[in-house]
Amino acid sequence: MRETEFIDQNKEKWRSLEQMEADRTKDPEKLSRLFIEATNDLSYSKSYYSNRSIRVYLNNLALKVHSSVYRNRQSTWARIKKLWTEQIPRAYFESRRSVLLSFLIFFAGVFIGVFSAHQDPGFIGLMLGEDYIAMTMQNIEEGKPFGVYASDSHMNLFAYITLNNIRVSFVVFVLGLFFMIGTVGALLQNGAMLGAFHYMFYEQGLLGDSLITVWMHGMPEISAIILAGAAGLELGKGLVFTNSYSRKESFLLGAKKGVLMIIGLIPVFFFAGFIEGFATRYTQMPDAIRILFIVLCGLFMISYFVIMPWRRFKGVYRSSVAEEQIPDSAEHDYRLHGIKKHGQIFSDTFALFSSTFSQYILPAMYIATAYVAALWMATREDFIERFSLPYVPDLGSFFTGMARAFVKVDQLYDLASSPVLWLLNGTIAALIIWMGLRQLGTAFAQEREYVRPVRSIPLLLWVWGVTMLAHVLFFLPAPYSVILMLLGAPVLLYAALSGFLPRPGGLGYSHVLQIAMRHGYGRLLGLVTVLFLCCCLFLLFFNSGLTDYLLSVIWGGFRMSEETFQSVMLMSNIFFTVWSLLMVIPLFIYASFFSFWSAYEIETASHLHASVDRIGIRNKAYGILREEMD
Incomplete structure (x- = not known):
């Protein structure tokens, strides 16, 4: 068989194997089958094309896949x-x-x-x-x-x-x-x-x-x-x-x-x-x-x-045990292209959040301070009565603390008793979401196929509209509003994101949202649920009894009336509740961003097509097609 015929006959499965290795998507049965076939092709090339670069290409491909599969193949007990x-x-x-x-x-x-x-x-x-x-x-x-x-x-x-x-x-x-x-x-x-x-x-x-x-x-x-x-x-x-x-x-x-x-x-x-x-x-x-x-x-x-x-x-060791578990460069490879599993999106989300966390601290403090001031001005006549923490039964230290944190949040989302909360809550959420989108634009400024320049005012208005619409759900009683918000979170996040994403292939807003919902709703819903549980721990930490104790120590050193002391303590507690909520919102924005591009790849396979095209270029570089050129 001529070398060109051999290549044409087998190149599709080589492309598939190369794609699976590059994207770390491991379908064990398919990977095993393709790997065995590739090694058989390698044996054939050694016999008939021993001096041709096709043998080098197949040898490198087999080594790469073998290394990827077996480098971490250590028994569970050995790892433990x-x-x-x-x-x-x-x-x-x-x-x-x-x-x-x-x-x-x-x-x-x-x-x-x-x-x-x-x-x-x-x-x-x-x-x-x-x-x-x-x-x-x-x-x-x-x-x-x-x-x-x-x-x-x-x-x-x-x-x-x-x-x-x-x-x-x-x-x-x-x-x-x-x-x-x-x-x-x-x-x-x-x-x-x-x-x-x-x-x-x-x-x-x-x-x-x-x-x-x-x-x-x-x-x-x-x-x-x-x-x-x-x-x-x-x-x-x-x-x-x-x-x-x-x-x-x-x-x-x-x-x-x-x-x-x-x-x-x-x-x-x-x-x-x-x-x-x-x-x-x-x-x-x-x-x-x-x-x-x-x-x-x-x-x-x-x-x-x-x-x-x-x-x-x-x-024995000069380096730290932790140094061996992070790459020499702390740069995280987000790889926006390709289809990602939940774990990959989760990892990308927290990697980006950790690198941008400090960018939110002061802005979130300013927003929380303005929120507390506006809330006090709107409800100053019955501020203490409305926002005093009701009795929470002893459920054990952890669960009592969690219950106290949820009660504090519930007080701020009791929109039926105070519609002004709808305006305040929707506005501050829109501001922090808008900041999250701007951070995405900055982080991926060199990759215009995935983000586009942020036009501040139009984007802010779009996000504000979506957020205010989402907050209508909180007019419902607490259990229903929380459940509906969790179920509707992917829709709302993708809707807010659609005003920020570029229009791949000339797609419109609605088509972008359809792609996201068709292939990314279940994926993002699972991520939102896990992130929600993580955020509960974050919220618990900043609304624990320790926080109350520290605040009482700080404000107890100032001379003030009992009523003023209660008001200041309530304002401080509301500040920390709002600030902690604002600090975790970017997690959901980042998760929806990475989830969308994974859904887009499922819909269009654009990266896969580009990779297939590059195989031909790479083969020429190896000299595989030299026979045709001759």
């Missing part, structure tokens, strides 16, 4: 083993100074708690709550000072304690985003609570019993908080001390190392919850056994998180 025996211990070894600093800060907090409780009896109530103290004193009078650990079923207490441990450690870690200051404050606060707790039992002559009882589960639990604090310090250190990296690269390194450290604590959270739920309540257990258990837990924590990392990795 590497994570727990190498990556996590190495992260703790590299963060050993942060671990030591976190330990010292926490026990400085314990000392502060003990000293303050000794100086001021009211300090214990401030730290632990008057209700908890009253319950504990009642238990002491009844002869069961630690009855709180037997007040619920084993499983309920296990679930509650585990979730609470995860929440506390997560907060301690994430507060590192505030340049380490937040993590330091959280460690001091938790240490002060522990010190005040033990001092309360010391006053009742029960210090020894409290130490043994609490530290049975406290050894893994408190160790986890300290180690989460070390992870938070690493996270913040990436923002403060950049060394030779850009701030973004330094933050990514700190974040990846911190996440590895938190992953290492997951079994500890469950173990501590299990001990507190099933073992701590048995206070009649001999003290010697309980002390032995505490010592064994302490030895395990020190062995795995301190001694093993030191002995294994001292002097």
Whole structure:
């Protein structure tokens, strides 16, 4: 067979194989079939075209696909083993100074708690709550000072304690985003609570019993908080001390190392919850056994998180474990062309959001400040009554905090009671969406086939109109409005985006929207749902009890009437609620942008056609068609 006939006969399947490898779309059966056929073609070319470039081309193609498929083909157990025996211990070894600093800060907090409780009896109530103290004193009078650990079923207490441990450690870690200051404050606060707790039992002559009882589960639990604090310090250190990296690269390194450290604590959270739920309540257990258990837990924590990392990795690595997990260049390849899976769009969305996050902080603050001022002017006669937080039942720390955050948002979206909220909410949402589109225009300014120059006023008016229409849904009762907004979010996002996108192939607005809805609705709906859950955590963080506490400390230092204090606290809470909502809206804009171009590729296959055309050019470069030219 002539070489040209061989190429013409097989080039389509080579194109398909090359496309699958380039776009990382792995249909296992099809990929396996095409790969086997390509290797057969390679064998044939070695026999009949050994000195022709077609052999070189097929050899390179086979090597590329083989490398792509098998480079990460490591058994699941091997990857798990590497994570727990190498990556996590190495992260703790590299963060050993942060671990030591976190330990010292926490026990400085314990000392502060003990000293303050000794100086001021009211300090214990401030730290632990008057209700908890009253319950504990009642238990002491009844002869069961630690009855709180037997007040619920084993499983309920296990679930509650585990979730609470995860929440506390997560907060301690994430507060590192505030340049380490937040993590330091959280460690001091938790240490002060522990010190005040033990001092309360010391006053009742029960210090020894409290130490043994609490530290049975406290050894893994408190160790986890300290180690989460070390992870938070690493996270913040990436923002403060950049060394030779850009701030973004330094933050990514700190974040990846911190996440590895938190992953290492997951079994500890469950173990501590299990001990507190099933073992701590048995206070009649001999003290010697309980002390032995505490010592064994302490030895395990020190062995795995301190001694093993030191002995294994001292002097072994020059680079950080996190450096091996990010590319040499921190630039993210968004690859707007091609069909993407949910995970790829999700990754692109957060990569772009992380690189533009700082661009929204101050504008969102200005918008939130103007919103609060306009809201107060519109409702000043009954401002306190309307926006005071109603009673939220105790559902556990995490769920109570989430319920409080949702109640705050619901108050701002009760459009039926105050139509002015419709105008305010729609306007500020339109402003931040417009900013998100402008950021897209800036990020992809060199790729005019995917974005077009932003005409500020026309685009803003278009987005404002779409947003105001969307906010009509919030005139419905809360459950219905939230469900309809989630289901309608892809339509509204694509509609807002259609005023910004170029007109590929001369398509009109309606045709662009049809393509997006036909191939991208389900994809974007899934992404919106996941992003909504992520945003709930973000909203919870900025509307937690810690925020209320910090605000009360800040404003409590000023002399003002009770009514003024309530108004200022409400304004501050509304500010943080609105600001946190504004900060997450760009996530949805970015997700809809990447989702649209994936849907467009499904509809038109334009990139696939272009890739096929380029194969011919590439083949000529390899000299495959030299025979024809001759």
